[in-house]
Amino acid sequence: MRRFPLVVLLSVALLAGGCIPLPAVPTVAPPVSPIEVPTAMPTAVSAAVPTAVTTTVTTTVPTAVLTAVLTDVPTAVAAATQAPAATLPAATTVPAATAPAATVTPEVAPAATPGNAAQLPMPAPANPNVATFTDPALRISFNYLRQDNGTQFDVKQAGDKVYLYMTTLPPEQGQWLQVYQKPPDQTLEDAIRQQVLKGYSAQDCLVVKAQDPNTGFPTPPGQVFASIDLPRSADDTMDALQAKAAKCPQPYAAIGGLAYFMEDTAHPDRFVFFSIGQYYIPGGNGQPWQTTVRILAPGSIYYMDDRSGPLEVLQSFFNALNLKQYVRAYSYWIGAAGSPGGPPPFNQFQAGYSKTESVQLFTGQVLGDVGAGQLYYSLPIVLIAQVTGGAVQTFSGCYILHLSRPEIQDAPPFNPLGIESAAVVARPNGSNIQKLLASACAGSPGGQPVPPTPTYDPAYIGPDRYLDNRSGPVELLRSLFNAINSKQYDRAFSYWSSPAGSPGGPPPYAQFKQGYQDTASVQLKTGMVAPGAAAGNLYYSVPVTLIAKTTANATQTFVGCYVLHLAQPNIQGAPPFQALGIQSGRVQQVPNNADTASLMAMVCQ
DSSP states (O other): OOOOOOOOOOOOOOOOOSSBBBBOOBBBOOOOOOOOOOOOOOOOOOOOOOOOOOOOOOOOOOOOOOTBBBBOOOGGGOOEEEOOTTTOOOOOOTTTTEEEEEEEOOOOOOOOOSOOOOOOOOOSOOOTTEEEETTTTTTTTEESSSSSSSSEEEEEETTEEEEEEESSSSSGGGGEEEEOOTTTSSSHHHHHHHSSSSSOOOTTTEEEEEESTTSSSOOOEEEEEEEEOOOTTTOOOOOHEEEEEEEESSTTTTTSSSSEEEEETTTEEEEEEEEESSOEEEETTEGGGGGOOOEEEEEEEEEOOOOOOHHHHHHHHHHHHTTTTTHHHHHTTOOOOSSSOOOOHHHHHHHSSSEEEEEEEOOOEEEEEETTEEEEEEEEEEEEEEETSOEEEEEEEEEEEEEEEGGGGSSSSOOOOOEEEEEEEEEEEEEOOHHHHHHTTTOOOEEOOOOOOOOOOOOOOOTTTOOOOOOHHHHHHHHHHOOOOOOOOOHHHHHHOOOOOSTTTTOOOOHHHTTTTEEEEEEEEEEEEEEEEHHHHEEEEEEEEEEETTTTTOEEEEEEEEEEEEEEEOOOOOOOOOOOOEEEEEEEOOHHHTTTHHHHHHOOO
């Protein structure tokens, strides 16, 4: 097995990402908020080549045991019989019809949220036909009509793009936006030249400031616009314009429809490109959807605790630092405090982040390496930090992350993906970010580029996906059944916060694992989450429907309620961090043709 040195360094940064807003229960945003810029940055780049964590543990899902933890279904589920000890669903592909994408949030006011969360900038509309899409990683939110004059609309998010489209057409044929990051002190025009027009002639592709392109509709204050134009002459024909446009990137230099860039000067660390074309998609209140787009404040809305991959771990780490949740941030390191490979003692770690106001995180190509059941990742980063007093500082470096393969971990406690080492150095402000990223991990042992993670429906929990996400109750339950579907029982067991054998907890691990031996696959559907809070604690009740396939090819349906608990991260003052976990669950078998939607509406009451 490979072992890599660890250079512990104060790290600073944040980029929202990964976490999925849950219906009716907003999580806290992956933001750029308080983090401290290290005063002394290491000069060496610690090496260690990680490997991809999206391991494909393709095995059949075990049958779930509805033990004492999963009993006591409310009388509302009257017709149900208690689930046999051999069928608790595991996760498989969740059809889109079963669980709507979690990025579309219903029109419900935000309830209790972990940390110092704030309301969404755009309040959820009262009109049930108006949906709100929010993506915490991209830090955008907008409204759109679900249907208009018989035409249905839907949203698809793919990487840094979000498509809004008529459901009769492929998403890519709809309108869309794309979100870019940039240094806060860089102008919108310069950012377009550097990121969109790199390699194109400045004489052929002109960046121009633009007036609000959505004439006649209100635009939030602080938004500024630009577009890519062509050198024109009075006698240009359409063929001539098309020939000129061919010299510029398409569809960013559009000649036959609305296409433009927008920056919100209140949040100058990113900008948005809109491809609208020549038709109108309503956003409610008589506005087109693109005028409802808001860039969200970093650090104000979403909470991200996601270990599904190396990028997610770093985003969660900086999310915790930006929210001043230092105990949580400390939990992402896997070395013992003060050891050759570990972080400094907690008090020293926390003190190191006292003066950072905000940080942006830029990441490069992830490299991966394997060693005797171990997965290693190296991730180049660039950090742009604002410190107390308004100064800006730039850093680049390399983080090394490690995971023992989940399918061979078979004795609690489960050891998730974590940060093994890091080396970061100060750079001149205004440095070329792409060049810094290209060289940040140059001293690390070689590894192979890790392909980008496929774009999954958020509700998909099949065994070909690795999902280890505690950002919210729905994400945690999906992770639980994803682990069960992948036969990663140690990981599944780790999502319970109640002790084994306790009144609300799971059975002992061996019994827990044995309970899933006859399950072939399971689908999960969640209902409306009911949040609650008490004396520094957050509680969530989640109604579920589980559809299990046994190894004998029988189908079984269960309805029940899980209760999850999180001690407010901002008031957890000393390690170990107590993450969101399952406090109790009760599930009962119902007929396969039961009206599960009606049962879920009552089961958590």
